[in-house]
Amino acid sequence: MITVDHLTKTYGAHRAVDDVSFTCEPGTVTGFLGPNGAGKSTTMRMICGLTPPTSGRATVGGVPYQRLGNPGRHIGVLLDASAQHAGRTGREVLALAAMTMGLDTARVTGRLARVGLTGAAPKRRVRAYSLGMRQRLGLAYAMIGDPAVLILDEPANGLDPEGIHWMRGLLRDFADRGGTVLLSSHLLREVEVIADRLVVIGNGRILTQGDKEKLLNAAGTLVRTADPAAIQALLQRMGLTGTPSTDGSVLVPADPRAVGRAAAASGVALLELRPAGAGGLEEMFLRLTAGSDLEGVSR
Numbered sequence: 001m002i003t004v005d006h007l008t009k010t011y012g013a014h015r016a017v018d019d020v021s022f023t024c025e026p027g028t029v030t031g032f033l034g035p036n037g038a039g040k041s042t043t044m045r046m047i048c049g050l051t052p053p054t055s056g057r058a059t060v061g062g063v064p065y066q067r068l069g070n071p072g073r074h075i076g077v078l079l080d081a082s083a084q085h086a087g088r089t090g091r092e093v094l095a096l097a098a099m100t101m102g103l104d105t106a107r108v109t110g111r112l113a114r115v116g117l118t119g120a121a122p123k124r125r126v127r128a129y130s131l132g133m134r135q136r137l138g139l140a141y142a143m144i145g146d147p148a149v150l151i152l153d154e155p156a157n158g159l160d161p162e163g164i165h166w167m168r169g170l171l172r173d174f175a176d177r178g179g180t181v182l183l184s185s186h187l188l189r190e191v192e193v194i195a196d197r198l199v200v201i202g203n204g205r206i207l208t209q210g211d212k213e214k215l216l217n218a219a220g221t222l223v224r225t226a227d228p229a230a231i232q233a234l235l236q237r238m239g240l241t242g243t244p245s246t247d248g249s250v251l252v253p254a255d256p257r258a259v260g261r262a263a264a265a266s267g268v269a270l271l272e273l274r275p276a277g278a279g280g281l282e283e284m285f286l287r288l289t290a291g292s293d294l295e296g297v298s299r
């Protein structure tokens with residue numbers, strides 16, 4: 001279990017992380033979502049004891065990272081896939097990690113295979129690895145000590161769709177065995193398929209958090225009418241503000257039944273009425289982070 005309790009980090013006058021609190025439970029994958037510069041990496045670095053918080057605290061299994069003996073046996077960390085020694089082979093990287101943790105290096109070959117690094121790949125130097133291969137090695141490195149908790153910063157970065165699908169299976173299996181996963185991304189689509197829970201951050205502050213399905217269900221209703229004036233009449237009747245969606249429909253922040261009833265009562269003919277789901281979550285994400293630096297936010 002990861003507990004983040006009122007964490008704040010300031011750099012001069014800049015609040016990189018501002019009073020952030022959340023927990024990640026065993027058996028779940030939590031997606032930590034936000035645009036570039038939102039404060040995800042800084043929060044993760046504070047959890048891992050690499051950046052001292054200005055205030056607040058973070059614990060893993062109730063203990064601050066610095067106080068964990070042999071931390072790699074408790075928590076697997078992947079903060080920067082390119083941080084591995086470029087001159088070492090994949091096998092050497094994992095063997096050194098195993099030795100540092102006092103583990104038998106006999107596990108290395110199997111662990112490399114588990115992340116898809118087979119054939120010639122384990123014997124190649126990391127400098128010759130693609131970003132996707134580095135991410136796979138980083139995951140094997142994080143998991144070599146059989147930790148109960150994984151903290152992964154943008155692990156899907158550089159993976160192709162097949163690779164993301166594979167990673168989903170790997171992390172799902174880890175969580176189903178009781179593990180706790182926190183992974184960050186600036187791409188909603190990436191996290192959406194992997195995570196059970198979402199924590200959305202913008203400008204250092206938590207914007208929303210909760211169960212992914214609940215957030216999806218609360219994401220509103222997409223409505224389409226032949227006449228734009230009709231939708232305005234409907235929104236006015238409901239006392240709500242709609243958001244034009246990219247596909248020409250309008251996102252209404254209410255559940256489909258309420259929108260249908262209001263449309264019938266006001267005599268508005270609807271061409272389309274459907275739960276917004278993932279599309280709505282994306283609209284919500286963009287809306288919530290609209291005040292943030294949106295560089296890099298895409299599908």
Ligand SMILES: Nc1ncnc2c1ncn2[C@@H]1O[C@H](COP(=O)(O)OP(=O)(O)OP(=O)(O)O)[C@@H](O)[C@H]1O
Pocket residue numbers: 011015016017034035036037038039040041042043186
């Ligand atoms: N060592 C540092 N010194 C000064 N400012 C920093 C430092 N580390 C991070 N920041 C600032 O803190 C803010 C949050 O950065 P952080 O890297 O945590 O964001 P992020 O959400 O991980 O973004 P990205 O997706 O781009 O990695 C940014 O404005 C960044 O410039």
